[in-house]
Amino acid sequence: MLKYSVKRILGMIPLLFVISLIAFMFVHLIPGDPARLIAGTDATIEEIENIREKYGLNQPLYQQYFDYMANLFQGDLGQSIVTGRPVLDMLVERFGPTLSLTLASMAWALIFGLLIGVISAVKRNKWPDHLSMFLAVSGVSIPSFWLGLMMIQLFSVQLGWFPTGGIGGFETYILPSFTLGAGVAAIIARFTRSSLMDVLKEDYIRTGRSKGLTEFKVINRHAVRNALIPVVTMSGLQFGFLLSGSIITETIFSWPGLGRLLINSITARDYPVIQSEILLFSLEFLLINLLVDLLYGFLNPKIRYEEGS
């Protein structure tokens, strides 16, 4: 398992290399000139040139890329064009809030998603199923900006239970994590339902019943674990999405995370920050993928053993 993980991690390096190149080109394709934006509307040509000089923006593109990569290998992500601060510091600062919000959202999503999914599969085509699937469809189709604003309106403005935004204690997490988790919960619920319904048709479920097990044991011991195998992959993917920071939710709730940093740096054409964020998101995805694969092997003995031999 360890050997496998190390091999996978080493395999990520060339991939990240390619991604960095694509990210670099993509970022420089965004129309607009960061030097002009920073200098402001009434800056002189000389001032703009100075800024270009300072950030190496007057160099040919390939030169800029080589400089960027050379620094990257020394662990230097460069400096923000807007704030002048090291990009690494900014990312570290923003990563914490996004990670904690993601974890909180995934907690909601998994608890509700799995519960609703299992209940509706077991009670399929009865009212608990119809209710659950109504909720799930709502969860997927309600835009998060609307849900977020409604929650602020109801729970912060009207009832005053939670703050309208900002990061702080436990109470500041409730509304944004629910907003973010609702959609994921809905996806997990639908996925769990269909996966479990497939598993319940399997022969070994009938075997479980023929042993005289209660329906609860049949579902709990024999069905759910098998049904979770595909759900794990999908949840991992969702986790990866959330970990990139949600632009909308973070903006609505003034959450100081990676999503807001991204939108701000795109607006300001803050090249080094955008590039590094893209690279970070890619790395996150690759690592989560690895984690999912390991978990997959844990849930599915067949895979585990084939790897071992």
Place this chain on the structure above:
Amino acid sequence: MTEPILSINQLYTSFRVDGETIPAVEGIDLSLYPGEIVGLVGESGSGKSVTSLSVMQLLDETPGEVTGGEVLFQGKDLLKFTDRQKRKVRGNDISMIFQEPMTSLNPVLKIGKQLIEAIREHQRISQTEARKHAVHMLNQVGIPRSEEIMNEYPHQLSGGMRQRVMIAMAMSCDPKVLIADEPTTALDVTIQAQILDVMRNMRKEHNTSILFITHDLGVIAEMCDRVAVMYSGRIVEQGTVYEIFENPKHPYTKGLLGSIPKLGAKEDRLDSIQGQVPTVEDRPKGCKFANRCPFVMDHCWEEEPPLFDGENRCWLHEREEA
């Protein structure tokens, strides 16, 4: 004469599919005496599996439902049992093994865990004792390295080994009745013979009654004491293996016997009977076999023959009697 351990009386089971009712089993009578192996044979679709699931009360998750009759186990009607009572019977008094050993075991649980679960569901014994009993059962069905197999997963075993595990599991609570639904159909011939051996041993050691379902008369001849031949949801003929093989009366049985593969021949499909099993809508009004029967008479189309002497459902038999 001893009482039957299991007796199925006038059992009716049908399926509701898209608002239509499809009768799968229509008025079956079948008894199983202690220590006896009874074969239930017939082409695919004749209702053998539905009969077994009706006895096990495992139709809940299908669109099927028992609509009439009784299934007496030691004189009590299983159909009238509460869910709790039914669960106490399943796996304990009546066990079942299935056709597909490859998919009948849970792929994510170790063999040992699945065996112990079956044992502890019905017996109040400790984990350690249950484990010991599980290993003992694995030994009984002839599994080598039984201690190691306990810690292995189903995919690490061959089909034959998995079917042995299924038998060990089904027999672990020493049931009075074992229902085996085509237990060897998915296995190749040598493995098939070994599994049949294991089952015969089990009957000898535990005096278990076995309802042995198959479409293969060759297997019936090897295994069973009595046979019931099923066609279109009915039993068309029953008797001892000797009677049926020496002197089959029903044209369908004769057809089946005609299609037993000769020694050395590979063909094992029942295809020497002309035509197809009719679908429910196409079943003739009278004798359900009329459209394929070489001896069909006008009367056969009109009226369904009863089970004469409780053993043969054919109008020809009535004329013999007369």
